[in-house]
Amino acid sequence: MGAVATLVAGLGIATATSANAAAGCRVTYANGGQWPGGFTANVTVTNLGDRIDGWRLGWTFASGQAVSQAWNATVTASGTQVTAANVGHNAVLATNGSASFGFNGTWTGSNPAPAAFTLNGVACTGSVGQPSQSPSAPGPGPSASSSPSTPPTTPPPAGDAMAAVAAMQPGWNLGNSLDATGADETSWGNPRITEALLDGIKAQGFKSIRIPVTWGQHQAGAPDYTIDAAYLARVKEVVGWALDDGFYVMVNIHHDSWQWINTMPADRTNVLARYNATWTQLAAAFRDSPAKLVLESVNEPQFTGSSGDAQNATLLNELNTSFRTIVRNSGGGNVTRLLVLPTLHTSADQARLDELTATFTAMNDPNLIATVHYYGYWPFSVNIAGGYRFDATAQKDLTDMFDRISTTFVARGIPVIIGEYGLLGFDRHTGTIEQGEKLKFFELFGAQARANNITTMLWDNGQHFGRTSLQWSDPELIAQIRSSWTTRSGTAASDLVFSARSAAITSKTMTLNLNGTTFTGLRQGSTELVRGTDYTISGDQLTLSAALLTRLSGSRAYGVNATLHVHFSTGVPWRLNLITHDTPVLSAATGTTSAFTIPTTFRGDQLATMEATYADGSNAGPQNWTPFKEFDYTFAPDYTGNVITLKPEFFADVTDGSRVTLKFHFWSGAVVTYYVTKSGTTVTGTLA
Known part of the structure; x- marks a missing residue:
């Protein structure tokens, strides 16, 4: 697991290489994503x-x-x-x-890549130069000793399953x-899949890759399958590409679970x-x-059609055994290979968890790993039943899950x-x-994983890391995830600060979630805002002054007028979007159950x-x-198209003639009422 860097001016780290060693290096520097004022x-x-034993x-x-x-x-x-x-x-x-x-960084004006690099004082030209003496460090600090006879401590020694799993953190799914x-x-x-994709994931700091594989459609019939x-x-x-990149690699039987x-x-x-024949071939x-x-x-x-929990447990134990x-x-290596068993x-x-514990006890094998999956408290995870905030219920679901697997395993x-x-x-x-609710989920998830010594593997079916672009679709999200691997970050009750254009601007107060950090400042880009004038801070209460909001709102056009970042003693900054709004306006509409949209001025x-x-409640x-x-x-809202779409799945379960x-609940707190009537395949929408 990596270490979080604290930027300290003038501090150098000394390293050593063998005297008169041949020296040369190559550096790949890639911008992993950029946004106003920040980049990865x-x-x-x-x-x-x-x-080299110790590098700079x-x-x-x-x-x-x-x-x-x-x-x-560092x-x-x-x-x-x-x-x-x-x-280390x-x-x-x-x-x-x-x-x-x-690393995450800040920039203003332009953000060019560095033109040159040195490794332990030797220029990285992409080739090997003349033998060199060990360079001295540019500042004070202890030297890392040179010990060619001592192998690296990772991977951990065979048989140390706990250490090996720790070395797998963080992990990523090739979904x-x-x-x-x-x-x-x-x-x-x-x-x-390309070698470049795996190289790209390696460059993001991931240590392990889970490669899900579905085998069923690539198998012949009985008896050999x-x-x-x-x-x-x-x-x-x-798998070979991933191993060559230095990853831990997990291979499984995947969608066969629900196919047969x-x-x-x-x-x-x-x-x-069939299961035994499949694993015999894979082994x-x-x-x-x-x-x-x-x-x-x-x-x-x-298992479909089982008699209940007891039979399910028996069947899964039989498969795992x-x-x-x-x-x-x-x-071969399978005698002591790490094996992963699911609940x-x-x-x-x-x-x-208790069912799987019984299986582990019976097997008495030190090279076994337990696995579960976690996609959050379901109403929050899909945004249903009013679960659109990462509230106390959603947070408790997450922390309780970590408590259970930590205590049990x-x-x-x-x-x-x-x-x-x-x-x-x-x-x-x-x-x-x-976005803000999403970031709070991943911040707490990472913190709990670290606190409980749990290795995690991000599910990515292509929606996160582009398979050909090799760029993150949401740089802010991956920055939060990366930060959570090593430290806590402060957050806030929201990342949205609304001011109604129809009213005078007033100061706005929000609660910060310090998460063990301390507040260090508030910035707009690289400009440090003035405490006591632009804002005040009292404990976990941050108040943005009316003067600041007035200045940054400018002509008060609808939408995001300015972006601020709250900085904390550790972790990534918390973004605040300053938004001018008024209550959205919906219009009457006619359509069908397969195509119905409500014209909406979101303002x-x-x-x-x-x-x-329904009318009866x-x-x-x-x-x-x-x-x-x-x-x-x-x-679903379409902010560019200025409509709200009601999907066929909604009308499929609406009583005809009703x-x-x-x-419609909006993030500003506004609630707009609207009526729709379904008559056969025709839908009519009217204002309240």
């Missing part, structure tokens, strides 16, 4: 010369950029000169060995590729025979792979990987959950949720246990 950079340094990479920021937070390196600066020094786990650079680190259930890995819309040789070769190729394994209650003999294929290859028995196991037996008996549905409910010496995490709403649109506001009820539309409908699934009262 990813740096990979490759040692082309003799082995130097460069100059020509346009006044500054590093605010880093991971996998970054210091003196004026425009910047130094990134190794942390990546101190050794063998010949042709690489280390990657990243919707080899797990696609179509003809090949592109059938779900992603391009073919032979896996297609070309497909198995392709999986091995991708789930029929086990009614077809136990055939399902078990043979990977028996001689490096120890960094980890095998997972099955993804999200589930058979998996372990087959792999261990296949010999039923990879649920973190206590009963499911980690406290007993069983390592845990959360093999998938994220928010379910991301599968349709990453805007399903409002700077943003839609949070929608209620739907009962709930209308799908999921009628709640009046608050599911965002994106039943309704009038439905809709209440």
